Amino acid sequence: MDPKSLAHAAQPYHDYSYDMMPLPYSAQPPPVFHSPAGRLHPSHPPTGYHPSYYGQHHPLPASPAPVVHSNPEKLAISTLFVSGLPDDIKAREIHNLFSRHHGFDSCQLKYTGHGNQVVAFATFTNHHSAMAAMGALDRTIFDPETGATLHIELARSNSRKRPRGGAPYMIIDKRTRVHEDDENDWSNDGDDEPSDTENNNSRNKGAFTAAQSRKPDRKLANGQTAQDSEKAAVNSRPCSTLFIANLGPTCTEAELEQVLSKFSGFRTLKMKGRSGMPVAFADFEDVESSAAALESLRGTTIGSSDRGEIHIEYARSKMRKA
């Protein structure tokens, strides 16, 4: 962006950063927010709930005048960062909250993976609209039951531009992300029906598939997969079924079975070919025996392995019977 144009800008909020066109007023949703859950009670007069784009001036109780950023970099930001969300928030709720505000484009809900923490990003067509929505919605009491209060600020960077016809909201889920090739919910092999997590948005799987990008699946002469098995996040919740990965492509069920059968409490083994990268699920009688096996197997290499030590952790879910 040209700094000179900044210097000559007459008004602090004139939008010179984007050539996007604002939504027509007719496209704005009706002013009343209907929420079956009874959420969304702004803690200050409802500036944001009426289409007040026609010159009416609302006294803003909390913030007397719009804050002018000293940092010109901020003027180019048209994405808001939202925290303080309840952990059962739905992307749709975020969308409903922001979409009634002028210049809204899209939003993303992100499960950070730190506990149940959830944050969101709301993208507007320009900085001015983003600031207006922030002024209207910051400090909104989002859930009167719990008192959950939204905190809204400018994001550090803008969202990637949404492709034309792209989804109006997306979900980014970093919860219990283990290594890309360690998709270890063993019941989830073929068709993906999310039975236990309800956060799936059927429209955009694109948000989830950050996988399958960087794994060198060619065998390398020097065993340099150490970074892989060491950095891999591990499911530490004990389970009587173990998940085993980083096996060589020639690893057989018989070979693994032989290794596992010397552990007491070992029941059955199931292997799944994961596009040339086999993974295995080993079921034990109880968590005590699976824990013992896990302890003694971690750091070991089996015969067929060509990529260093096996990756072993508790499975996300217990193997079902029979």
Next chain:
DNA sequence: AGCACA
């Protein structure tokens, strides 16, 4: 305090 997607 927690800030991603490319």
